Amino acid sequence: MRRERSVGGLRCGEVLACLADYLAGxxxxxxxxxxxxxxxxxxxxxxxxxxYARVVACLRRxxxxxxxxxxxxxxxxxxxxEEAAGEPGH
Amino acid sequence: xxxxxxxxxxxxxxxxxxxxxxxxVRRHSAPVLRFARSLVDAGSAEDVLxxxxxxxxxxxxxxxxxxxxxxxxxxxxxxxxxxxxxxPSPVLADxxxxxxxxxxxxxxxxxxxxxxxxxxxxxxxxxxxxxxxAPADREAIVLRDLEGLTTAETAExxxxxxxxxxxxxxxxxxxxxGALRAGGRGx
Numbered sequence: 001m002r003r004e005r006s007v008g009g010l011r012c013g014e015v016l017a018c019l020a021d022y023l024a025g026x027x028x029x030x031x032x033x034x035x036x037x038x039x040x041x042x043x044x045x046x047x048x049x050x051x052y053a054r055v056v057a058c059l060r061r062x063x064x065x066x067x068x069x070x071x072x073x074x075x076x077x078x079x080x081x082e083e084a085a086g087e088p089g090h
Numbered sequence: 091x092x093x094x095x096x097x098x099x100x101x102x103x104x105x106x107x108x109x110x111x112x113x114x115v116r117r118h119s120a121p122v123l124r125f126a127r128s129l130v131d132a133g134s135a136e137d138v139l140x141x142x143x144x145x146x147x148x149x150x151x152x153x154x155x156x157x158x159x160x161x162x163x164x165x166x167x168x169x170x171x172x173x174x175x176x177x178p179s180p181v182l183a184d185x186x187x188x189x190x191x192x193x194x195x196x197x198x199x200x201x202x203x204x205x206x207x208x209x210x211x212x213x214x215x216x217x218x219x220x221x222x223x224a225p226a227d228r229e230a231i232v233l234r235d236l237e238g239l240t241t242a243e244t245a246e247x248x249x250x251x252x253x254x255x256x257x258x259x260x261x262x263x264x265x266x267x268g269a270l271r272a273g274g275r276g277x
Contacts, residue, residue, distance in 0.1 A: 012198075020256060
């Protein structure tokens with residue numbers, strides 16, 4: 001387990017806890033400034049924060065587009081829809 | 091604009107309009123299938139997909155135009171997956187100390203889990219790491235990072251509070267980073 005440092009008024013663990021909110025821009029200004037001060041003075045958290053941001057960006061960029069459904073799926077579903085729509089009560 | 095189109099389509103689907111149903115399927119089937127695959131095995135995902143759209147037809151008149159049709163369909167898919175494949179909810183070690191999760195994710199260590207990967211290899215490693223996560227972690231990442239749902243929409247789909255969505259997502263991403271590191275050590 002790494003040793004915690006206190007930089008910019010925050011411990012490394014506190015920065016880790018609010019990393020997602022920081023990257024999403026959801027921290028209030030006062031906390032954001034302290035996180036930024038910590039990151040500026042703590043190379044370990046600065047590097048990890050960069051890795052975390054890169055993983056999220058990669059997920060969004062690389063895996064964002066889903067594969068299409070298998071061939072014939074739409075036809076099968078439309079047949080099922082017609083059967084359901086033809087049932088009493090519809 | 092997309093929201094208005096979906097609301098109009100669902101209004102027509104509620105009246106049994108086949109063309110509107112086909113259009114709804116074309117607009118949303120790929121993301122719904124991906125989400126289904128994050129919940130059940132690949133062979134069952136198509137059943138979940140079909141059940142989702144048929145359930146959407148049956149309850150189209152309950153859709154409230156103000157909400158996201160994508161989130162509404164994903165919530166239906168989640169229920170369909172649970173109904174079709176009833177199994178105990180996975181116990182997530184959410185009490186696990188954040189520092190432990192961080193350490194496995196590379197906090198305080200080098201090199202970066204993605205430092206050497208790019209292109210197709212990066213995609214493959216990310217997909218493999220995502221596959222190794224517990225379903226509850228995977229669905230949080232799929233909904234927020236891949237589908238781009240908001241925290242509020244994700245909370246609706248998962249039936250939990252927005253604050254819990256944030257916590258789960260952060261921990262899921264850390265576990266994903268841990269899985270990337272583990273995969274990078276030659277698994």
